[in-house]
Amino acid sequence: MKHLYLADDHEIFRKSLRKFLEKEAYPYYEKWEEERMIPRSFWTKMGEQGFLCPDLDEEYGGSNVDWGYAVVINEELERVGSGLVGLGLHNDIVVPYINSYGTKEQKQRWLPRFTTGELITAIAMTEPGTGSDLANIKTTAILDGDHYIVNGQKTFITNGIQSDLVIVACKTNPNAEPKHKGVSLLVIERDSPGFSRGRKLNKVGLHCQDTAELIFEDCRVPKENLLGEEGKGFLYLMEKLQQERLVVAIAAQVAAEVMYNQTLDYVKSREAFGKPIGKFQNTQFKLAEMATDIEMGRAFLDQLIAEHIEGKDVVTKVSMAKWKLTENARNMATDCMQLHGGYGYMEEYEIARRFRDIQVASIYAGTNEIMKTIIAKNIGL
Template sequence: MKHPYLFDEHEIFRKSLRRFLEKEAYPFYDEWENNRIIPRSFWEKMGKQGFLCPHLPEEYGGSETDWGYSVIINEELERVGSGLVGVGLHSDIAVPYIASYGTKAQKEKWLPGCTKGEIITAIAMTEPGTGSDLANISTTAFLDGDRYILNGQKTFITNGIHADLVIVVCKTNTKAVPKHKGISLLAVERNNPGFSRGRKLNKVGLHCQDTAELIFEDCEVPKENLIGEEGEGFLYLMEKLQQERLIVAIAAQVAAEEMVADTLEYVKNREAFGKAIGKFQNTQFKMAEMATEIEMGRTFLDSLIASHLAGEDIVTKVSMAKWKLTETARRISMECMQLHGGYGYMEEYKIARRYRDIPVASIYAGTNEVMKGIIAKRLGL
């Protein structure tokens, strides 16, 4: 049966990426987890091989590929470990704001470095007192001559330590009605005066992924670093959140597939009461249930990716996928750990790490409760 969006050239690319990751990622992942950070050298190696932002035009160092290549990159990085989520955020969430809404000068200044791994990006939405409620952010920026003066604090920022360029969601008009009309996007560079990092946050999971607090104290941002138009930031965010949530769904699906594959291998070989635990009916039923959910999830996800590649508005279904696939992955992590028995609680088994890493997927990119709200609204409720 013909795949809905992947062709022979995509699979050749996947094999090349897998060879790269088998050499440059898999052997070092445990070390990165222990060090609580992925080295910048890995980013540079990814860039050198053309695995960062491949969708960008050739003039900026990209390969002008279709988004199917980005799907493959996100899938294969997730197979290594969920802590590599920051690479997908850079290529497929943060950089597209510049590619879609940036000026020619902005693109020429930043995008070549983004494809090389010399410029690592982040997007700063969440604040200590504001999670999913973007319209009520308190970070402000006011124009003062040829610069914006930015004040506020962001938290839970993926790539927060490494980031050289941060797309900051802020209010340039605090009196706008409705409130979201006052939101704008500013690109803050590492050396902008008044920009500093707070703590590198100590998380339950995703240990090698650098997550941090960002602080802006009378931060001076050149006027030309405004992304798009003032007051249009919320619209830009809504336009890009479809792809962000799709990436989260992809990661959840792949994590679930990996957990089930690992557990299947384990139950075939682990013995109890004189036979492999895979011979017990309870184990067989659990594996059958999870395998079925995996197949259904993959079919739904692939159809959404194909629609996204075709440029269709799939916000409702993406919200469904983000909610359902992350919840499914979380449940599967518990089932698989249970089937591993006591060994599942040991760090040397992959399921222990997956069990830690999975839950946050139901929180970031909009909580699953927000996803259900979007779905309900689009159903006319």
């Protein structure tokens, strides 16, 4: 299916990126999984080739291209493996906050180093006791002269170990009513006094993606590192979550397509009772269901991406896509593993990794239950 928002230049870009990944990512991915880390050298190589933040203005090291290029990057990274999600988070979730809400000085200081891979970014919203309820975060940032004093903890932070710059959601006014008006965003850099990393978390899947706890103990942050206006952090988060959830939906759709194609090939070659298992009706029905879900998912997703690129407010549809496509992919992972039989449970078969990795897609960037709550509200319930 031809994507509605892609032209010939995008496909030339895709071929270039795919060739790069075939050399620099595919041969090393299993090693990265075993080492539980993607090397920083891969980030800098991505930057050298123009695959980091290409939509930024040229003055900041970007190529000033449309978001279709970002979609291509996210799709091709997912084809390698879901553990590369941290690069998509850097490109399309964290950096847009700086680009949209940062001052001229902040942009000049940070954006060029984002495009080279010199600075790896993260965003810290989730806390040990607070997930989707962002208005009730406990991390505080109290202004003291020329610095904010930050205290609190964050957890499940993608790029948590390697990040050099973290956008932290915190309460600059803990007594604000309503509570969300007390939330602000601070940019906290690696060497800030009082900022430390906690555990590198041992996850079920996404093994090569570093996820960590962040700890702030009387962490001193220059007031110049406030992002946007004080008290507007919650609004900024709501504005940017549309694109974050769309990135998750894109990854889920691609993961489903990869699992389907791998399983289709497998059932054509694996024989049982004297014939390929693809000749059995149960197998045919399962693959027919997968093929249909993939085509319908892709049609909806492509239309949605096109509307997002046009700048439309598609929060409701994005919520639909995020929950439905991640659910499709999770169900497909189970069926694909079953069709692989005992081999599906073996680590040397990619379907085992895909089965592990896809589970979290229904949890992060807002749980699927939250997505349904948003949809219900927006349809008038």
